[in-house]
Amino acid sequence: MDIAEVLKHTSPELFLPNLTATDKQGALAEMVEGLIAGTQISKPETIMQMLTSREALGSTAVGPGIGFPHGRTLAVQRLTIMIARSAEGVDFDSEDGNKTHLFFMLIAPPQDSGHQYIKSLAALIDRIQDGDLRDSLMAAENYESFCNAMKED
Amino acid sequence: MHPQLQLLVALQDLDEMINETANQGTELEGLGFKHGGLEELKKSREDLATKIEPGHLSWYKRLTGKFGHAVVPVVSNLCTGCFANIPSSFVSKTNENKVQKCESCGRLLYWP
Ligand SMILES: [Zn+2]
Numbered sequence: 645m646d647i648a649e650v651l652k653h654t655s656p657e658l659f660l661p662n663l664t665a666t667d668k669q670g671a672l673a674e675m676v677e678g679l680i681a682g683t684q685i686s687k688p689e690t691i692m693q694m695l696t697s698r699e700a701l702g703s704t705a706v707g708p709g710i711g712f713p714h715g716r717t718l719a720v721q722r723l724t725i726m727i728a729r730s731a732e733g734v735d736f737d738s739e740d741g742n743k744t745h746l747f748f749m750l751i752a753p754p755q756d757s758g759h760q761y762i763k764s765l766a767a768l769i770d771r772i773q774d775g776d777l778r779d780s781l782m783a784a785e786n787y788e789s790f791c792n793a794m795k796e797d
Numbered sequence: 798m799h800p801q802l803q804l805l806v807a808l809q810d811l812d813e814m815i816n817e818t819a820n821q822g823t824e825l826e827g828l829g830f831k832h833g834g835l836e837e838l839k840k841s842r843e844d845l846a847t848k849i850e851p852g853h854l855s856w857y858k859r860l861t862g863k864f865g866h867a868v869v870p871v872v873s874n875l876c877t878g879c880f881a882n883i884p885s886s887f888v889s890k891t892n893e894n895k896v897q898k899c900e901s902c903g904r905l906l907y908w909p
Contacts, residue, residue, distance in 0.1 A: 687909065694810045701818065701838050706829035716817070717810045718870060718907055754813050754866060762821060769828050
């Protein structure tokens with residue numbers, strides 16, 4: 645899947661450039677709060693419960709320095725992607741023990757039959773392997789330059 | 798939301814996650830995700846189920862067996878399971894005290 649296609653599921657309202665939380669629960673809560681504020685989605689507790697269960701299955705910080713909290717829930721009607729960043733880093737139980745600085749949170753509805761969100765996850769993970777890109781994303785001044793960096797070849 | 802419905806929604810989300818780990822687990826592991834907590838997750842699913850009234854739980858099981866999903870969102874006054882019209886009176890205050898079923902297909906209704 646094309647990165648531009650994946651980015652259609654996010655928006656400037658779903659970009660949190662400076663997370664304040666430094667622990668996993670706090671960071672998830674801050675992202676869910678941002679999701680509720682930036683969309684028509686309600687029911688934050690349902691989304692939190694799903695994300696917390698997903699982290700119990702295994703940390704979604706698959707790095708390097710990046711986390712992909714994800715899952716399906718009845719609380720959303722369509723795939724929605726939240727982007728968040730932390731200069732200080734969040735303790736997200738990553739396998740390498742390092743802090744997580746960048747998050748792509750993918751929330752999909754249960755009836756996502758074509759596994760669109762897994763394809764989006766795969767495209768993001770593939771794209772983010774580029775170390776120079778990760779530096780540009782951390783430095784990007786706003787949503788637009790973040791997305792432009794993502795789309796650049 | 799009715800507290801029992803909230804539990805049923807959480808149960809369905811958990812079942813979805815457990816099924817996905819079984820069905821798309823290899824694909825997700827290929828992306829780098831680990832699923833070491835699966836047994837723990839199944840246990841919390843069972844713990845959650847004990848908090849649901851037996852009548853609701855057996856209805857949930859029956860619907861899941863029949864349709865795959867037991868709880869469906871109501872969108873634009875339609876049951877998204879069978880597309881039957883859901884009267885707007887269903888959302889009225891008096892109805893918040895009970896778990897609502899679609900009169901046509903029996904699925905449990907959720908207003909997102
Ligand atoms: Zn119905």
